[in-house]
Amino acid sequence: MLDLSTIILFLIALGLAMMAARRQPHIVKQGTLMSMERFFAVLPRMGLAILAAGFVSKLVPSGPIAHHIGPDSGLYGILLASLIGGFIPSGPSVSFPVVVILLQAGAGFPQVVAFLSAWSVVALHRMLIYEIPLMGWRFSLVRVVSALPLAPLSGVLAQIIIDLFPMK
């Protein structure tokens, strides 16, 4: 149940707690309480997200997904995944389970990387709620235009990395 990455994370947490204990001891208690509060807030969401992703992935026909954004869909798949990702108007509790579904239905890693980049960088909902009111539409426009090539590029880079270091 405890794999290497989890053990490393626990060790990092312990190290941080020890650092905090030396300089700002109140942070140890505060950080632990904060983690517990977040744990109980995130866990039900993650559980539901996994359940929904599991059921939906049984229902989604893998043929079309593997065909359009599968590992062999190349640049076309990367561009398509970028386009779809840019229009996902939600936080990580939806987009990451969607990625799990896509992967189970046969999507390729580079395509999924492009999807995640587009979702995180474009983020329409965040733009409307936070960015335009706080920063103005000019800033938003400049940022979105500079961000447009990023998602496809990250997909292409992911493809290069996978070609160089094949993943199991």
Added chain:
Amino acid sequence: MSETNKGTQPPLPKFRALPKSIDRSLIVMILMVVVAGIACWFVEGQEAFVESFSSDLKMMMQIVPKLAAALLVSSFLQLMIPRKLVAKWIGEESGAKGVAIATTIGAMTPGGPMTSFPMVSALAESGTGRAPLIAYLVSWSNLGFQRLLIWELPLLGPTFLIMRYIACLPLPFLAAWLATKIPMSIEKDPKS
């Protein structure tokens, strides 16, 4: 804040033993699960439903310790990194160094848009250029450690995460460079 204590100790966050009163997004998710579950049962059959359910439970068992560890790390980091100092670092440097600092700090900024955007807005008002601001936002949203620890690592695993991180590392720099090429003011109300 109406609190009178102006000591160095920030007020402790309120601790709730139970999840926050069920909010709208949670209800939407519950409905999604119910609808998807019923559809799965009727379209794919009982066997597929049970199979999906049990493999999801297994996945949950693996995720719980990961999530706990990830939350500890992200909470400690959030409390230990002084936000004011961070804003000062980004604001003072310019050019490629400024973009590199903004990228690093963006990845380290925890929390949702309600924590990052006020900082970006304050930085913009104090005269920070568009390149570091955009690098910061791209880095925070795409490479941010908190999202990475809480969602990506448990759901997609370390191999995928490392591959994606390497592929996405150049993005903040590219966006910053592109932003400087766009001939348009980013001021909220440019004086014409």
